[in-house]
Amino acid sequence: MIPFSYIRAGSADEATAAGKEPATWFLAGGTNLIDLMKETVERPARLVDINQLPLDQIETLPGGGLRLGALARNADTAYHPTVEADYPLLASAILAGASPQLRNAATNGGNINQRTRCYYFYDVATPCNKREPGSGCGAINGVNRIHAILGASDQCIATHPSDMCIALAALDATVQVTGPAGQRSIPFADYHRLPGDNPSKDNTLQPGELVTAIDLPDGKFTKNYTYLKLRDRLSYAFALVSVAVAMKLEGGAISDLRVALGGVAHKPWRRPEAERQLLGRAPDDAAFSEFADALLDGAVGQGENDFKIPLARKAIQRALRQAAAGTPQSQVDKRIA
Structure with a gap:
């Protein structure tokens, strides 16, 4: 070192x-x-x-919603009574990630800022534009089984590793930051970047900016939700594909829907325009199939990860059925419901 x-x-x-x-x-x-x-x-x-900074509190916001301190540990967040009661999708996603030991140490701010687990990023003997801009991308035409099928560029095909972030994206969270220029709020959809021609920059933080909190809006999805994570083994593994679904049903039709994908792109993947197309529709297989096609439009495999496209399509449909039925995926008994 x-x-x-x-x-x-x-x-x-x-x-x-x-x-x-x-x-x-x-x-x-x-x-x-x-x-x-x-x-x-x-x-x-x-x-x-x-x-030592006082950023580890989890507290209700005056106008509704919940503020997660950046230094609150992942385990404390997942098991917080308000998170469990009002934001069970977030609790489920956190418990799907890492191990109990890591969740006890890892912080909320650190979780959203963690870096890719791409093999080439970690191997300093190989080219990686994220680690060393201009050196090339070893994953393209290389070992790319875990890599992106959406939002990639000819500079980088890495994926974002977080489970927590996928739920935060579906819940329309906001990141609070402070820095040399003062405080600002960043919508979660704008926090992480796609690689483009500058994959070394993961997010939209400016130099010196520090994440202080993550805010969740008041809209609660407590019944029709799920976090489905597909991986090579049932625990302590990053997602090949994960799906966070937050849904509301009224009169037998979908009245609100948010879906975010993990393991498939450089950031949590959402398409709000596709979500809006399901509003007013019955939660049936035909609607779910159309939505999966829309969410995965433009998906491109890199060879070894071609299987991710049909896997993601099936995972999206399965997750939507789980949410609609009110039978969220268990993170204790990890067999797929």
């Missing part, structure tokens, strides 16, 4: 002032960053420890 300096921030202003300097990383749970440092994928000159 290369040498680095260490600062323990006593305030958000102190953290963001230090964070705007080049090669500086914020340190919270460290469950991803420390791995990246051990592999010399990341070589920070300075770490700013933010664990």
